[in-house]
Amino acid sequence: MATKEKIQTAYIDYVLTEGKKPNSVFSFAKKNKFPEEEFYKYFSSFDAIELQVWSSLFITTISEVKAQEIWETYSVREKALSFFYTFFELLKSKRSFVSYSMGNFKKGLHTPNQLKESKEVFEDFSKELINEGLESGEINERKFISNKYKDALWLQLAFLLNFWIKDNSAGFEKTDEAIEKGINVTFDLFQRSPIDNLLDYGKFLAQNAGFKMEF
Amino acid sequence: MKEQNSIPASKVARSAKFVGTGFKIGGNYIKHYSKKMFNPELSRDELNEDNAADIYGSLSQLKGSALKVAQMLSMDKNILPKAYVDRFSMSQYNAPPLSGPLIMQTFKKNFGKTPDKIFDKFDLKSTNAASIGQVHKAELNGEKLAVKIQYPGVGDSISSDLKMVKPFAFRLLGMSEKELEIYMKEVEERLVEETDYELEVQNSIKISEACANIPNLVFPRYYKKLSGPRIITMSWLEGLHLKEFLATNPSQETRNKIGQALWDFYNFQQHELRAVHADPHPGNFLITPEGNLGIIDFGCIKELPDSFYYPFFSTTSTNLMNNREETIKAFRALEMILPNDSEKQIDFYHQAYKEMITLFAQPYIKGEFDFSKPDFFDALYSFGEKISKMPEFKQARGVKHFIYVNRTNFGLYNILNELGASVKTDTYKPHVKDTF
Numbered sequence: 001m002a003t004k005e006k007i008q009t010a011y012i013d014y015v016l017t018e019g020k021k022p023n024s025v026f027s028f029a030k031k032n033k034f035p036e037e038e039f040y041k042y043f044s045s046f047d048a049i050e051l052q053v054w055s056s057l058f059i060t061t062i063s064e065v066k067a068q069e070i071w072e073t074y075s076v077r078e079k080a081l082s083f084f085y086t087f088f089e090l091l092k093s094k095r096s097f098v099s100y101s102m103g104n105f106k107k108g109l110h111t112p113n114q115l116k117e118s119k120e121v122f123e124d125f126s127k128e129l130i131n132e133g134l135e136s137g138e139i140n141e142r143k144f145i146s147n148k149y150k151d152a153l154w155l156q157l158a159f160l161l162n163f164w165i166k167d168n169s170a171g172f173e174k175t176d177e178a179i180e181k182g183i184n185v186t187f188d189l190f191q192r193s194p195i196d197n198l199l200d201y202g203k204f205l206a207q208n209a210g211f212k213m214e215f
Numbered sequence: 216m217k218e219q220n221s222i223p224a225s226k227v228a229r230s231a232k233f234v235g236t237g238f239k240i241g242g243n244y245i246k247h248y249s250k251k252m253f254n255p256e257l258s259r260d261e262l263n264e265d266n267a268a269d270i271y272g273s274l275s276q277l278k279g280s281a282l283k284v285a286q287m288l289s290m291d292k293n294i295l296p297k298a299y300v301d302r303f304s305m306s307q308y309n310a311p312p313l314s315g316p317l318i319m320q321t322f323k324k325n326f327g328k329t330p331d332k333i334f335d336k337f338d339l340k341s342t343n344a345a346s347i348g349q350v351h352k353a354e355l356n357g358e359k360l361a362v363k364i365q366y367p368g369v370g371d372s373i374s375s376d377l378k379m380v381k382p383f384a385f386r387l388l389g390m391s392e393k394e395l396e397i398y399m400k401e402v403e404e405r406l407v408e409e410t411d412y413e414l415e416v417q418n419s420i421k422i423s424e425a426c427a428n429i430p431n432l433v434f435p436r437y438y439k440k441l442s443g444p445r446i447i448t449m450s451w452l453e454g455l456h457l458k459e460f461l462a463t464n465p466s467q468e469t470r471n472k473i474g475q476a477l478w479d480f481y482n483f484q485q486h487e488l489r490a491v492h493a494d495p496h497p498g499n500f501l502i503t504p505e506g507n508l509g510i511i512d513f514g515c516i517k518e519l520p521d522s523f524y525y526p527f528f529s530t531t532s533t534n535l536m537n538n539r540e541e542t543i544k545a546f547r548a549l550e551m552i553l554p555n556d557s558e559k560q561i562d563f564y565h566q567a568y569k570e571m572i573t574l575f576a577q578p579y580i581k582g583e584f585d586f587s588k589p590d591f592f593d594a595l596y597s598f599g600e601k602i603s604k605m606p607e608f609k610q611a612r613g614v615k616h617f618i619y620v621n622r623t624n625f626g627l628y629n630i631l632n633e634l635g636a637s638v639k640t641d642t643y644k645p646h647v648k649d650t651f
Contacts, residue, residue: 069331070339074315081316089323169371171324177368180317 004042007032011049016096021046047113050101055117057094061087062125076133077187080153083125084179088164088172099165119154126150133190140192149190156182313349313366315339321364325443333441334360347410347514352451359451361435361511363412367445370410374403401615405493409514416442419449419513425488431476433507452509454501457633467635469506474586474636476508481627482643485620489524493517493619495626497633517619522548527620528645531576535649536569544651550614563607574598575624578640586628587635595628 010032014022022028025046029036043049065071065082074082091098105112111119130149133139139149160182164175318339322330330337336354341364343350348365408414416437423434433452441448455463460473477500484491492499494515501509526545529535536542543565546552552564574594578584602608631638 068329070315070319070329078315081314082319085316085320089320169368173367174371176317176320180314180367184314 007034007039007042008049008053011046012053012097015100019100050114051117053094053097054101054114055121057087057090058118058121058125061090062121064090076129076136076138077183079129079132080187081179081183084157084160084183085176088160088175088179091164092172098161102161102165122154122157123150126153129153130190139187139190140196142196152186152189156186313341313364317367318351318364321367321445325446330362334362337362353448355441360438360441361449361451362441363447363449365410365412365445370407373406373410397615398618401618405515405517405619408516412442412444412447415514416447418516422484422488422490422492422513422516423510426480426483429476429479429483431472431507432480433503433509435509435511449511452501452503452511454503454509457497457500457502457630460502461633467637470634470636471638472506473502473508474631474634474638475642477627477630477634477636478638478640479642480508480510481623482640482645485519485623486528486643486645489521490516490518491620491623493623495623495630497630500630515619517616517623519616519620523614523616523620525646525648526651527616529647529649529651530572531579531645532647532649533580535647536573538649539565541650542569548651549617551612553612560607564612567602567605567607571598571602578628579645582639582641583637584640585637586631587637592628592632 011022011028014028014031022031025039026036028046029039043052061083065079065086068082071079071082101114105114127150130139130146134141134146139146160175160178163178164172167175169175319329322328322333326333330339330351330353334353334355336352338352341349341351342361347369348363351362351364353360353362416439419434419437420439423437426432426434435449435452438448438450465473481491481495492510492513492515494512499510499512501511503509526548529545530542535545543552543561546565546568547554551568552561556564577591578586
């Protein structure tokens with residue numbers, strides 16, 4: 001009997017050794033000595049396997065960070081940082097696969113197919129954080145823009161993934177730096193800033209000053 | 216304390232920071248000269264102050280080695296105008312801390328465990344910042360601990376940081392790039408060593424054991440097992456920093472006691488160990504409630520090779536200084552007089568260096584020296600100022616070892632001056648030779 005995990009492991013093993021996908025589900029099943037229909041019980045295609053490997057990385061990270069004792073005491077910014085550090089720590093164990101899979105990402109601005117499901121998982125998590133931040137006032141509510149905050153975090157993730165793949169520093173220390181700096185900047189932008197106050201003041205003047213300024 | 220919100224990320228961003236400073240300084244000059252058109256009396260003090268503030272602003276946002284350079288510049292009060300010094304002194308204290316999750320991450324990488332699994336108690340908010348790391352309070356088996364954590368990527372950014380500091384160093388010191396090169400290399404070597412926390416633990420244990428018999432000195436205990444490439448764990452020393460200590464109006468007796476401990480600590484290292492804690496900035500010392508001197512940072516150790524030690528410290532002996540021929544030999548060994556110098560130049564430099572060293576060696580001449588008197592320091596500063604204006608000293612002279620040895624001894628003198636201490640200077644005497 002082939003289990004879901006076994007098929008997944010066999011597939012990763014195959015692509016990393018051969019550098020490409022198996023020719024068919026049939027040949028893959030035969031090689032690993034299980035009937036072809038076993039495969040379809042769990043996955044509709046090879047792509048579906050990759051999709052799941054990715055999304056399980058996200059799901060594992062999220063449950064891991066939330067299980068930390070310290071989690072509840074973290075600010076939203078720290079929660080995001082904690083996610084990213086843990087995510088890239090986990091990714092280390094699958095670096096070859098990540099590198100292989102990212103090599104097959106379609107170029108362009110669209111979310112790669114392999115990450116479709118992961119993106120949903122990550123966005124749910126981001127929304128959770130952002131809502132918490134909006135409630136506590138750590139993140140500033142801005143009309144039209146607040147809905148886009150989650151996209152900013154996703155972009156950060158995409159950037160960091162690419163950074164990490166090219167990172168040659170010992171222990172991926174540079175990635176740690178990139179996370180620390182990048183996420184902090186992102187959350188600085190989410191925060192209430194002098195620009196917000198300026199706009200607010202402008203609005204107040206427009207509504208209440210009631211006179212034309214004569215220069 | 217506010218946590219730092221943005222550290223310029225890449226080398227490009229860091230350079231941009233410095234370019235920005237360059238513009239600002241340019242602006243300060245314009246401001247200065249336009250004011251001067253109307254008021255010819257205007258001194259350069261205001262200009263210097265504006266510049267210092269801008270340089271400090273950009274350096275402190277960069278953290279790491281750039282901050283270190285700022286600290287170093289501020290040690291050499293004699294070569295920098297006062298305004299620069301006052302600003303740079305600020306950098307000797309706090310730099311903003313890093314985030315909690317990054318601390319967790321660093322622990323996981325070093326020990327595979329989070330700090331709460333290692334210690335009974337661990338305070339995620341740092342108590343203070345060292346230039347390349349920050350310090351946290353922790354507790355294990357009832358003992359209070361200080362845990363020093365290094366910022367990630369500091370080691371890698373040193374050489375690129377130094378490259379960016381260079382143009383400013385040229386302008387501040389008025390030296391050419393080629394001359395500055397060997398000194399910059401020496402600084403780079405020391406800074407890289409300073410990021411090696413494993414080496415620091417070794418040094419700390421070695422030096423604190425060697426200095427165990429010096430009275431009124433205390434060292435923290437270091438825990439090798441709880442230390443790693445990015446983390447150092449040591450016992451927590453209770454105490455006040457120099458400024459805080461002075462604010463309590465200590466008695467002259469206490470000041471002298473602390474000053475004596477400091478003098479002994481440095482001179483024992485220089486003359487007996489021949490390796491010296493070369494970072495005497497006030498942040499590295501604590502005065503404990505019992506009135507002892509605590510030493511808390513062994514990041515920067517300068518070894519003194521014999522080829523430097525003997526000619527340099529022998530000049531503190533009047534026997535040698537009264538013998539012109541041998542003195543010149545010693546100066547040659549130290550590259551203060553160069554092989555191509557003409558007779559006239561040899562005369563000039565011999566005279567000038569003799570004056571400088573006689574001044575520098577004053578505390579050694581008699582068995583006791585009162586560092587609280589301003590005369591000595593005024594003489595030092597005004598001599599430094601005089602020299603900085605002499606065209607003969609535009610070119611850098613002297614072997615590379617001077618940087619850290621001067622920094623150490625001027626640093627020591629400065630701290631003793633701030634303490635207002637009078638100390639016995641013959642406790643650990645230099646070993647001298649009269650002929651070379």
